Every structure is written in C-alpha cells, then in structure tokens.
Amino acid sequence: MSAADEDLADFAVNRALASGASYAEAYLLNEKSSSIAIEQGVFNGAAATESSGMRVRLIKKGRLFTFSTNVLSKEGIEASLRRASLFKGNSIVLSREKVRRANYKAKQKKSFDSENPAEDLAEYDRQLAKNKLVRYRSMYLGYGISNSYFTNSDGTKIRATLPSISSFFSLILKSGSETRQRFLQYGGVGGYELFDLDKIGGEIEQEVKNLANVMSKGVSLSKSKLAEIRNVVVSPEISGIAVHESIGHPNEADRVFGREAAQAGTSYLNGSNLGMQIGSGAVNIVDDPTIEGAYGFYLYDDEGVMAGPKLIVKDGMQNELLLNREYAGMLGRKSNGSARSSDYSVEPIIRMSNTYLKPGNADFEDLIEEAGSGVYIKSFTEWNIDDTRSFAKYQGNEAYLIERGSIGKPVKNFSLEVSTFNFWKSVRLVDNEFKLYLGTCGKGEPEQGVPVTMGGAAALLSFGE
Amino acid sequence: MIPKEIVKEALASGFDEALVTRSNHTVCYLKIANSKVDSVVETSGQSGMMFLSSKKRVFFTNLDRFDSAYIRNKIENSKRLIAMQAEKKDYNGLAEGPFKYGARQKYSRRIENYTIDEIADMANSAINSALAEGAQSVAGTLTIGYSKDELATSKSIEAESRSSRLSMSLRAMTKNVALQQEEVSRDMDIDMAKLGKMVASTAAGVKKTGKISDGTYDIIYMPAAGGSLLSNINAMACAGSIETGSFLSGKIGNFVANRGITIYDDGLSGNLVSSSPFDAEGYPSQKTVLVKGGVLKTYLHNYSTAIKYKTKSTGNAGLVEPSPNTLVFEHRNRVSDLDKLISEVKRGILVSSTWYTRFSNYLTGDFSTVPRDMSLYIEDGEPKFAIRQTGISAMVGIRINDNIIRMAKNTLLAANDAIQTTSWDSGAYYVMPSILVKGVRVTTAMV
Structure with missing residues (x-):
C-alpha cells in the first residue's frame, strides 16, 4: 500500500x-x-x-x-x-x-x-x-x-x-x-x-x-429403530455447523431486523424476543475474531471497530447479537466489531468470524457412557436450514451406534433433522475438548464469501419422547 | 495496451499461446429492506485476465491496468512462475480462430445512462405497488449494470461485446407467507409496479395456513424452484465435473429425464442475460441440446476438453474448465397454465422457491432442499392452505429429499409459463416453466 x-x-x-x-x-x-x-x-x-x-x-x-x-x-x-x-x-x-x-x-x-x-x-x-x-x-x-x-x-x-x-x-x-x-x-x-x-x-x-x-x-437402521433414538452425541464438526447455521446466522442483527430478508434470509429472533431461551444451561456459544491463526481472524473490523469475543448464547439464553455500527446505532449500543467485506468492491455487512460451542467439563468418554444407547455423528454430508434458521438437517456421513455406553457398529442412514430449539435445549453434557473447522460463509447481494471457522466441543443431546 | 497488443507481446516473450481479456464495467446494487430503499452500492472499474501456455503448462493472472510497463512486468513474472509449474497433461490448446459470431445481444444506452435517483424511483414504484396489494413488508435487490468486454487470442481471435442488464428481485411478506420473484432484462423495461403487484397479490391471496405430515407428495415446482434444482444438470454435465465425479458421468446415451423433456444449454440467445456471442476463449456461443427425449446427448466442452473427448467444443469455455450457460427447459407434455397444473394433482405441494440445496453425493445425485417461501398444500386439484409447520412467521418447515435424475425422470408435465429467472441461492439464470414431479419424499419440522 x-x-x-x-x-x-x-x-x-x-x-x-x-x-x-x-x-x-x-x-x-x-x-x-x-x-x-x-x-x-x-x-x-x-x-x-x-x-x-x-x-x-x-x-x-x-x-x-x-x-x-x-x-x-x-x-x-x-x-x-x-x-x-x-x-x-x-x-x-x-x-x-x-x-x-x-x-x-x-x-x-x-x-x-x-x-x-x-x-x-x-x-x-x-x-x-x-x-x-x-x-x-x-x-x-x-x-x-x-x-x-x-x-x-x-x-x-x-x-x-x-x-x-x-x-x-x-x-x-x-x-x-x-x-x-x-x-x-x-x-x-x-x-x-x-x-x-x-x-x-x-x-x-x-x-x-x-x-x-x-x-x-455399516448398518441401515429401520424406521422404527430410528424413531427410538433419544441420545445423540455430536462431534465438534456437527456442533460447529449447527452453531454456525442455527445460532450465528440468526444472531446477525441485520437478519433480525430485516435487512437480509430478500437475500440470506431472516431469523427466529426479532425485536421483541431478544434474550429468549435458546438452549439448555450447558450451552454457551462464542464468536471470536481474535483467535490467532484461525481462518476468521481479525483484530479490527471493516468499520475500524476493535474486535473481541462475543458471547452470543450464555447459559442457554440469547445474550448478544452480532452488530455493526448501523445496528448498534439503531439499538443505542456500541458495535462489537462484526462488520466484514469479502473485498474492496462490496459493502461491509455483519458476519461471523470463528464461532464455536464453548467447551464444558465432561470428557468425550463421559458423553458416550452417559448416552448409554443412541448414535454418535462424527461427520456430515449434506445439511440445510430454513429461512428463519429454525429447522435444520445434518446428514450423517461417518456415524456409529452407541451401545451399552460404548461406540459400536457404523451406521449408514442417520440424519439429524430437528428444530433449532429442540437441538440446543437437548444439550445435556458438553465435552472439554475444542476443534475448529474452516468454511466460507455466503451472504449479501452480490453474494460475499468470507473465511470463517466453526466448531467447538462435542456434546450429548438427549431428546424427549 | 489493447488485448491484441498484449497477446503479441506475450508471444514475443516465448509463450506458446496467449489469451487476454479486458473489461470496463459498472454495476449498481440497490437494496430494499423493510419496505424502503435501504442503501446503494455502485462499483466500477476495469479488469482483465491473461491466460498463457508454454509446453503444456498453463497459467493465469489478472490485469488491473493496461499500461505497457505494468503489462511487461506481468509477462515477465508469468514467465518465471509458469516455469515452476507441472504440465497439464490433458491440455490441448486454445480454440483455433478466426470465427464469425452470431447476432449480438441487445445493449441499452438507457441502462448505461442510469442515475441513482432513477433506479430509486423504480424500486419505490415496486415497493408502493406491493404494499397497496397487501404486502406487510417488502425486501429485494435492484441490480443494474453494463460492460464492454474485449478478447484476443494467439489463435487469430479478436472479439468484442457490450452487455447491459437490469434485474429486480422482490420478496413480499404477509402474515401467512412470503413470495419472491426475480425479473431480468437487457433493457430498462421491467414493469416494477406490475412485479410488485404480482408478488404481493399472490402472497396476500393466501388466507389459510396449515400443517402436513411426513410422506410422499406430488410436487409442483414454480420456475424459480425447478430451475434452481435442474440447473445442476447443466453444471454437472461440464467435462470437468464429469471427471471429478458427477451423477452424469458415463451417462451419455442413457435416459436421465422423462421422455418428454428437452434441456438446452443456451449461451447464445439474445434475450438471455447470461448470453454472449462468444465464450471465454472466443469460440462462438451456441445453443446445445443437452438432453433430448430424456436422453443425455453430450457433455459440455471447451476446445481442449472437446479434443480429449473426440468431439467439438460446445462453446462452454471456461478456460481450463468448461462452465454452463443458461438452462432452457422444454416439456412435450404441457398444460396451459399453473392452475391447470394444480388441477392435475390429487395430493401434493406447490413450491415457489427452494434454497440450501445440498448433495449428499454428487456421484449419485442424492440431495435435499428446503422450500423457502410460499408452499401450498394441494388436495383434489385445489390449493387448500399455505404450509406452516410452526408459529414462526416466514417459516414453511418442510424439506424435500430426492435424487436429481429421479426428479427429472418423474417430471411428467409442465405449464406454458416459462420465464427467465433465478434465485439467490442458485445464482444461475434459467428459462423454466412450472413443472409437476410425481412421488417426492417430504419430511417436516419436529417442534
């Protein structure tokens, strides 16, 4: 320069x-x-x-x-x-x-x-x-x-x-x-x-x-067997994509207040339900651009605001939106440094950086043992989610049965198709390990792809009847 | 320097082949949010690309400027860098010209002379019309732009084109549903008020919502939805995709769609906004029959991949990798309009748009996709209600799980309502009617 x-x-x-x-x-x-x-x-x-x-x-x-x-x-x-x-x-x-x-x-x-x-x-x-x-x-x-x-x-x-x-x-x-x-x-x-x-x-x-x-x-589970599954252990790859799609995106203030309605979509959040319960008390979700080496790293955003970690979900409750100066101004707050642009030719808009499920206190073995029976999803193939970020699917790629508290046979046909709130309110235990995965996140018109990571800890989800 | 001079300079430096492009462009994006013009982004500049080959090594670099010192420096650097690369063993060279090109696409001086006030007025016309028809909120993007594109190669090709484009993507939201449609033109002739009225009155006409259960349904995809899914056929028919694993690999001569279906890959027709007289290596664009009578007829090629496959280029360069043009879909079995198509359905769903189409396996073509906007449950030939599986506004709450070849084979009927459109998720333009697909697996939100 x-x-x-x-x-x-x-x-x-x-x-x-x-x-x-x-x-x-x-x-x-x-x-x-x-x-x-x-x-x-x-x-x-x-x-x-x-x-x-x-x-x-x-x-x-x-x-x-x-x-x-x-x-x-x-x-x-x-x-x-x-x-x-x-x-x-x-x-x-x-x-x-x-x-x-x-x-x-x-x-x-x-x-x-x-x-x-x-x-x-x-x-x-x-x-x-x-x-x-x-x-x-x-x-x-x-x-x-x-x-x-x-x-x-x-x-x-x-x-x-x-x-x-x-x-x-x-x-x-x-x-x-x-x-x-x-x-x-x-x-x-x-x-x-x-x-x-x-x-x-x-x-x-x-x-x-x-x-x-x-x-x-791998075994293919019958419909009735699939319907019986109550406990699912998700790896950091699965918790990461779920964090990104069902928590990070709907907490972008421009989606919450309608600016992306014709492009990247809306949110289950709106001006009147901020602070709502999204997950169980074990769920804490962070977006942090300041992680050195991570693909979404920066120290100042593209509006010149100093970046720092944002606690999007705290103890299961929606806690902090991702903000740029426009939406911070609208809400009477300070920006938390979330404005990014994919290059000089496009406008800076609210984006995630490195978004993750914060590790808990459990060991991975505890998650499997506590599950007793169920399925462990280690990686996914296809995934998608609706406009409001309320209803997602994560199709298992590498997945295993959990039997008598241990990882058992591989499973071919397990997919987690679940509402956002059911997913996060079912989190019972969170692993103490942490891993991030790279991605390129798209948003805006013209569509801007920016580098991000997503991940965090593995977790045990126990669904009700 | 002009492209032809740069090509000459590159050859003099010892490259076997050279291709240079230069483009001067302006694009403006006007954003509509919460029923207001929200903001304007205008970008302009010049850019280009230089493609070079030497002893089967191929190399690209971009050009930001065109003065001789900058160009000579770029050529010298490219000489140094290409020497470090391995051979592209299956590279067969650039297309040999010269060529005669067909009719140029329409170019609009009105678009070239647009003002921000003018396009803001157009956007406000669409917004006001939609609100008057019952939309509770309107969002969208108006895009306008023009460019001059030049190309020269060391194979006796010199080509030039001008293009202009106006598009309006409008989403109207009511208490019960959202509905989005994009219209596009090469001229300043989109009737914004009519578009606003159409999306809003259709959305506002939906008075009832209801739920459905998991199961198998006949699906009517409106043009934005069906085109978004089937344009994957054109993308995955490109030679590069075939070689890295495509559901069309090895399928030439086989049925990949219903017998009534013809699919073109059209790079030429003047009214298509993504058409051009020539492709990325200067080969004449064409309208290629990709699928005829349900049978896959060809893959899509540039000059080099065509030689490898012992056939002719289809005008789909993409340098190195071929790339698709516009999907044009035709069905022998047609009814007059969408209402007639709906009347053919005993138990089904009308899907206006989909997004997040993801393939679990590109080799098999298995995918799932999420209906984004207005999806109407149909029973005994009549729409009964808009599907909403939860109380969350704008959420449909269903998912379509299918296979792209199964879908194409089960597309039994189309309406006579083809339009040129796109969707935000797809990005590709297509000419597509509403289509009826039998027996599709649908799952629903567990809440």
Whole structure:
C-alpha cells in the first residue's frame, strides 16, 4: 500500500465531507494470491493475481451510499461523489465509537515464497492416488496476503496485513457398489506452516479408512429403530455447523431486523424476543475474531471497530447479537466489531468470524457412557436450514451406534433433522475438548464469501419422547 | 495496451499461446429492506485476465491496468512462475480462430445512462405497488449494470461485446407467507409496479395456513424452484465435473429425464442475460441440446476438453474448465397454465422457491432442499392452505429429499409459463416453466 494510495483514501474522506456527507470512510485493499489445482492426478494450472481497489462509504442526510473502483484517481472519486443522491428511503445513524489508530500484522512463521506448494501438493496427490478406495480426488491450494488501510471521518486509521492459506480436498470413495463423498478444508490466517501435509495426509487417511468401514460394515437402521433414538452425541464438526447455521446466522442483527430478508434470509429472533431461551444451561456459544491463526481472524473490523469475543448464547439464553455500527446505532449500543467485506468492491455487512460451542467439563468418554444407547455423528454430508434458521438437517456421513455406553457398529442412514430449539435445549453434557473447522460463509447481494471457522466441543443431546 | 497488443507481446516473450481479456464495467446494487430503499452500492472499474501456455503448462493472472510497463512486468513474472509449474497433461490448446459470431445481444444506452435517483424511483414504484396489494413488508435487490468486454487470442481471435442488464428481485411478506420473484432484462423495461403487484397479490391471496405430515407428495415446482434444482444438470454435465465425479458421468446415451423433456444449454440467445456471442476463449456461443427425449446427448466442452473427448467444443469455455450457460427447459407434455397444473394433482405441494440445496453425493445425485417461501398444500386439484409447520412467521418447515435424475425422470408435465429467472441461492439464470414431479419424499419440522 503506497503512501500515495493512502493519501487518496484520506482525500476521498475529506471530499465526501465537503460534499455534504455527515460521515465518510475509505477502505483500500491490495491482495496478492496464488493458487494451484490438481484433479485426478492432472495438474490443472496455476494462477497468480494481484488486485487493488478502494471503497468509499458515506452517509448524506441519513442515506447510505457506497462506491468502489480499482481506477484510483482524484477525478474518479469526485465523479463518484457527485452521483450520491438523496434517494427516498431509509435513514441511518451510526453508533459512536472510539477513535482507533493501529497497525497490525498476523503472524506468519513460514513465508510462501520459500516453499514449493505445487510440488508438495503433487507429491501428496501421488500418495493419495495409491489408495484404491479413493475413486475421485481433486485438490486446491490457495494462499496470499492482503494489505488494507481504513480511514474514516472520526479519525480512525487502521492498517492490517493478513497472510492466509486454504487447501480444499474433494474425495469420492468407493467400496463395493457404494460411494461416499467427503470435502475437507485446512488452513487459516498465517503462513505456510498452516499447510502441514503430514498432518493433513494423516487425517485424510484416517477419514478414508473410517468411511470405507461405514460403507462395508455399516448398518441401515429401520424406521422404527430410528424413531427410538433419544441420545445423540455430536462431534465438534456437527456442533460447529449447527452453531454456525442455527445460532450465528440468526444472531446477525441485520437478519433480525430485516435487512437480509430478500437475500440470506431472516431469523427466529426479532425485536421483541431478544434474550429468549435458546438452549439448555450447558450451552454457551462464542464468536471470536481474535483467535490467532484461525481462518476468521481479525483484530479490527471493516468499520475500524476493535474486535473481541462475543458471547452470543450464555447459559442457554440469547445474550448478544452480532452488530455493526448501523445496528448498534439503531439499538443505542456500541458495535462489537462484526462488520466484514469479502473485498474492496462490496459493502461491509455483519458476519461471523470463528464461532464455536464453548467447551464444558465432561470428557468425550463421559458423553458416550452417559448416552448409554443412541448414535454418535462424527461427520456430515449434506445439511440445510430454513429461512428463519429454525429447522435444520445434518446428514450423517461417518456415524456409529452407541451401545451399552460404548461406540459400536457404523451406521449408514442417520440424519439429524430437528428444530433449532429442540437441538440446543437437548444439550445435556458438553465435552472439554475444542476443534475448529474452516468454511466460507455466503451472504449479501452480490453474494460475499468470507473465511470463517466453526466448531467447538462435542456434546450429548438427549431428546424427549 | 489493447488485448491484441498484449497477446503479441506475450508471444514475443516465448509463450506458446496467449489469451487476454479486458473489461470496463459498472454495476449498481440497490437494496430494499423493510419496505424502503435501504442503501446503494455502485462499483466500477476495469479488469482483465491473461491466460498463457508454454509446453503444456498453463497459467493465469489478472490485469488491473493496461499500461505497457505494468503489462511487461506481468509477462515477465508469468514467465518465471509458469516455469515452476507441472504440465497439464490433458491440455490441448486454445480454440483455433478466426470465427464469425452470431447476432449480438441487445445493449441499452438507457441502462448505461442510469442515475441513482432513477433506479430509486423504480424500486419505490415496486415497493408502493406491493404494499397497496397487501404486502406487510417488502425486501429485494435492484441490480443494474453494463460492460464492454474485449478478447484476443494467439489463435487469430479478436472479439468484442457490450452487455447491459437490469434485474429486480422482490420478496413480499404477509402474515401467512412470503413470495419472491426475480425479473431480468437487457433493457430498462421491467414493469416494477406490475412485479410488485404480482408478488404481493399472490402472497396476500393466501388466507389459510396449515400443517402436513411426513410422506410422499406430488410436487409442483414454480420456475424459480425447478430451475434452481435442474440447473445442476447443466453444471454437472461440464467435462470437468464429469471427471471429478458427477451423477452424469458415463451417462451419455442413457435416459436421465422423462421422455418428454428437452434441456438446452443456451449461451447464445439474445434475450438471455447470461448470453454472449462468444465464450471465454472466443469460440462462438451456441445453443446445445443437452438432453433430448430424456436422453443425455453430450457433455459440455471447451476446445481442449472437446479434443480429449473426440468431439467439438460446445462453446462452454471456461478456460481450463468448461462452465454452463443458461438452462432452457422444454416439456412435450404441457398444460396451459399453473392452475391447470394444480388441477392435475390429487395430493401434493406447490413450491415457489427452494434454497440450501445440498448433495449428499454428487456421484449419485442424492440431495435435499428446503422450500423457502410460499408452499401450498394441494388436495383434489385445489390449493387448500399455505404450509406452516410452526408459529414462526416466514417459516414453511418442510424439506424435500430426492435424487436429481429421479426428479427429472418423474417430471411428467409442465405449464406454458416459462420465464427467465433465478434465485439467490442458485445464482444461475434459467428459462423454466412450472413443472409437476410425481412421488417426492417430504419430511417436516419436529417442534
């Protein structure tokens, strides 16, 4: 990010104020990224890109107007400012926030330049090709670094440098006449150290082995047997997707108050039921952007607000919405730093970061023993949820019967199709271990995918009759 | 520098092939929330892409600027980086030109000259109309934009096109249901008040809600819902998908749909907003018969994958990987309209939109999807009530569990009401009528 570019951002803020805006901000972003893909052993090409651009957001008589461009010039900024109109519509007031000045950089132990990702990935592909259970395989590796500069008319100035890496593995396994698919993603905010192929390879090998076992030895439960199941132990992968879909999303204030109604949807929460009971007393759910190395890491959000952990659900009760300055302003509160944008060209909107079920006091063995009989779901394939986030399905991929307090035979056809409140109110015990899984979360129009993690602890759910 | 000059420069640097694009674009998103114009985001700029190959190694980079110093630096860096890559062993080169292209799509100067006030007035017209028809709340997105796109390759191809687009996605919510529809055009000719009236009056006309139980139902998918599901056929017919595991792998010549069904992949028709005279490598776009009489006829190819499969390109580049154009669905067995289609159903559900379609296995085509908006229970040929399994407003509370090939094979009938539309979840545009699918497994919310 050059000093000239930063001067241009400051210029944009000053010119916006001079044009009658009551608030203005500019966000400059430079992103360098590289990627490679291998499909069925064929190297599918490489890409290296670098893009820079600037977004200016301003409020003029309550109207929110955003423009962005990668053609950075004073003339272009002036022309865009002249287009901001006082359209007939919504009027917003931002929360008042502390003026911040900060430069921060995520830790990167191994630089990308000193490694040979293409060769590393190709070597791993050759190893995986030897596994006869893997019928189809494709893998992707992307890595890069983003530099941003945020400045606003309050006086906040934030510079951030965030290297990141993400690898994605798509597998279809075959055993006999049966097939199973599995998608796995690894990486985070940091350097090449987050692409540990020995560890990733070990995990994938175990996944393949376990799913082959499900295909060859798994039992399909009858309808009546499925109906009898009362106890379900969910792994961090399952609790993570449930946390993300049924707790994180409906606690985004813009959904609660209707701003995403035609895009990413609404929420079971509304202005009159905040603070409601969502889960049992064992349920505590956190969104924390400040976890070092995690894929959703940041220290200041894209409105220049300092980030920190948010306790969304406390002892089973809805506790804290994810807020940006618009909704904090509407509610008379302070923003909790949840505004993010996928790049400079789009508006910052309320997003999750690293969202998880907070660990409890139990050991995993306690969950299984306490369940006595039931099902343990370790991983999922398909999942979905309704517009209000009230009714979800998590289709088991690797799942096992729990018999006499121990993990038993694999199960082929178990899916947890359940209402949000029934799921979380049934949580009886929470494991003391913690694991996060990567994802890319979509929202908004145009749809913005932002990096997140989801996960937390395993849990025992005991459903009533 | 213009694309042709950049191609020349790249070849002079020693690359075997080069392809360069340049685009100047403006897009504006106007958001509607809580029955008001909420905010406006306008983005403009120039961008491009440079694709290079050398001894079967392929490499991409983006272009943010087009001055010669920047371009030369990009080419030098690309030379260094491509040397570090492995060969793409099945790469067979870019399409050999030159080509003649068909009719250009319509371009609207009115769209090019839009103002924020003008589109805000259009949005307010839709909102006011919907509220007057009984909507309690209105949400949506108006999108308007235009671009000039240029392409040149080292295979004697130089091409240029201009495109313009206006779309309005409007969701009207009442006490009982929500209903969303998107209309799209290449010109400034969407009747916003009519759209607002249509979605709101349909939603407001639903006076009764009720519950259903788990079971097997005949489903009528309205265009946004059916297209969202069946456009997976076009996506999974692409050669890249076939090679990484698709429910259409190895199915050419087999029945994959009802005998009455023809499915096209259309990249050419001028009225389609996702069409273009040429694909991403400059090969002429075309309307490809993908499924005819229920039988899968071809996969979708670019020039390189077509050579690998010993066939011709279908104009679906996607460099490296082919990508789908617009699904156009036709059914030999048609009734006049949606009401007639409903009258054919003994026990079923009319689904207006779905979202969160997820495949448990792309190789088998097993999926589930969630009806998002208005879903009407039908008995003896008549809608009885809007399904709402709980008291939560805007929640339908049912899930459809099916297999995409089973669904296509069980699509027995269509209405004569095809429209070009999309859904937020799908992102793809399609030309789709309402369709009737027999015997679909539906599960319901346990609350």
